[in-house]
Amino acid sequence: MENWSDLKQELEGQEENEEHPLLENTAADSSKESEPEFSEPRESEREKPEIAPQFRNPPPPSPIPHSSVSTSLHLLRGPRTPSPPWPPQEPSPTPSMDLAKLVRATPSPSHSDKVVHMIPESGTPHSTNRQPSLDEVEENAFQLSQHPEFHQQEQSNYAKKEPKVDIFQVEDSDSNCDPNPLQPGVSEEAPSMHEIAVQNAKAYLLKTSCKSGLNLYDHLSNMLIKILDERPENAVDIFENISQDVKMAHFGKKLDTLQNVNEMLPTYEIAEKQKVLFLQGNLEGTDQELEDEIGEPPFPNIMESAFYFEQAGVGLGMDETYRIFLAIKQLTDTHPIQKCRFWGKILGVEMNYIVAEVEFREGEDEEEVEEEEVTDGDSEADEADEDDLPRSFYKAPQPIPKEENRTGANKYVYFVCNEPGRPWVKLPSVTPSQIVIARKIKKFFTGQLDSPIISYPPFPGNESNYLRAQIARISAGTHVSPLGFYQFGEEEGEEEEEVEGGQDSFEENPEFEGIQVIDLVESLSNWVHHVQHILPQGRCNWFNPNQKSEEEEDEEKEEEKGEEPDYTEQEVGPSLLTPISEDLEFQNTPPWTVRLSSNIIPQYAIAVLRSNLWPGAYAFSNGKKFENIYIGWGHKYSPDNYTPPVPPPVYQEYPTGPEITEIDDPSVEEEQAFRETQEAAVLPEEENEETEEDEDDYD
């Protein structure tokens, strides 16, 4: 359609612009074209009987070249601009139409010298009057390509002239698909759907290929010209070859567009980033000393565990896994990392997260000083300002402090990246309130770490905090190992009070001999959690909120005593290394599904554990080795719909009591009675005073 409108605009523009400069031309044209009538009347008359039957409409009164021009013009102008056929004296104002040009060029090969002159002339006004557009350049190219044909046609004799007119007549009617003769009267009616469809089809044919600069319409007309020029024996059989010849003969100038095509930029960008991953190995491999130093790499063999996970039907595919492998290697090279694991992948709406679980080397974990949340400052400031009015008695519940690094839910540090090759981002450590609230909401991850979490209840933090909270929850729920692989550390863990959270440290059991795979499949009690359970409080180790308040705020302690129970019951969860057979069952669904990876060859199969509570969490063990992975949306499964938490209870108003109610205004009687009693009381005194005064006076 665009092409069509272009043509149309061009046409109109031309009409405006070129009327004056072309007036001479048109005059010349008409004279040229009228020449054959007069100079060669014998020819046309002689040929007429042959031609007449091929014209489906009765031969117009005007001479044949004229009729062909006018019909083709009419065709190109199309039903959009229905207009009476051009008056025969100005057929030239549409030189931009390729077909029109062709038509005009071909019927007059006898005056080929004039024609060749004429075309450049008609071409020049475009370039001078308006900015040269691509169409025009093509047009010129097309004209150039036409020249050889003109020369050929020069050599052709007069006898061939008239059939050519026929050809174009035929081609016109073909392309129009209109069985009716092209009569000027038809075009004056409103454009029908059929004609619009024809125009659309034509516009499609005229669409220029961005590779070769050709369009099918021109190509077809060139081919037909060639066929009719050469008259091969079986044209239909060698049609493809002709098409190829025409394309080969086409001479197109390579256009310089002055603008870089940058559509594929993002593809190259990520490829460029990932290239760095593949190159890093080479750089290090050359350094012999470094190789010696690296005894045990701080990152695991991800490909090996990926192989086992593939047996289980889980995994990201070899290609992506290897890129992640390289990315994790890059992470350990750039940070002081003692131990690193591929935790899994969390899917997001726009981007995904690849998560790495990291333990920094002793003493080297850099800790940013995070700003402590100032909550009480405001209320204190208010106190000072307004002494008279009562202050708000409401105090925010005691914030539960987050756990120290390397303990509890903050035992590991997590790094995420959107794609292997993109930079790793360290997630902040998790706070109990974030975990508590994350349990109440269910949101999709977007893939942008800094996007806000809009939820009820309000989530304290952005997506990076929510991601961290979900990672903590998933790790606590689904990281399991075969029984006996880990044992409690003996020296460590003594500083903490044992009563509070049980032992929270463990170490690898050097005497672990492995468990039969079949035992792992048959009994869930052979799998144990090796990550601490997160209490409802949001911490792994119990923190007594009341205890602290007693120490710090002695003054307010007494007030609180009356309102709150002094001792909150300690929340206790399953201790570390508890078998997963003791996990809670939810609504008739077992929390874990365990099976052999292959039923066909059970001898070499591995045990695969799937969490039903956290869909996407898997673990495998071949008896000696084990690994956990999570790939999923980061949501917990529940058979019921998500229910938003109920709104908090409305605070009751102050009960109506003697402090609130007021007595009625004192009535006149009361006041009078009061005055009387007062007077009664005062009078004797006054008398006394008076007497005293009198006495004094008398003294």
Place this chain on the structure above:
Amino acid sequence: MDADGLLLSLELASGSGQGLSPDRRASLLTSLRLVARDYRFARVLFWGRVLGVAADYFVAQGLAADQLAPRKTLYSLNCMEWSLLPPATEEMALQTAAVKGRFIGDPSHEYEHTEMQRIKEGDKVYEEEVVVQVKEEIRLVTIIDQIDKEVSIIPRGALFKTPMGPIHVNRTFEGLPLSEAKKLSSYFHFREPIDLKNKTLLEKADLDPSLDFLDSLEHDIPKGSWSIQMEKGNALVVLRSLLWPGLTFYHVPHTKNYGSVYVGTGEKNIDLPFML
């Protein structure tokens, strides 16, 4: 995904973490060929996997020459022996609507739930508890049918409508260009169009009747029920349904490679509005 190019398709769709173990792949490649022969399917699709608590259902579909004609669905527990599922009906959908929770993995398992039914006896109306039993096989049929109707998709231009009506695979389909592949409007629901009839003439004006004969994804309710991502460095478009988590569609721009696979629990995510 087409059973013929299963290995490549699995590799492409693996970004969501759901794959098949090597023995499953091999057995699928073998058995689906036999299925195509025995049931005289023109094309066999590996539809996906419904995760059960005890066992998983592997589901395949057979297509006739007309791509939109009703399909035959088969399931298997071990990827070798396939059983034909009955076509889904509305009655089945009503029956299974009340069933919640995970699939068990046993086709003959019967879910029981009680329903209150009103029984009229003369003038009195009793409310009686009736125990309704639904077979897991029936539930599987309805879930597959629902997923097919709601989220099975194809790229625009991959199929075309022949003048006589049947819909065929478009042999000249050369994949979507990169700019189009990132838009939801270039993907269609692979089902009989529903919304198309309700469109105004103005909206229909720009549609190409031989290509745009299906509903486009962009008007899905709620908005944002699709996640569209470029993976492997813009070389792969992946669409994930958020309404039916587990459905992954992949398409490599500029190639004919496209397909979708469902690996999930067979439960609809009705919490979607809360999660966006």
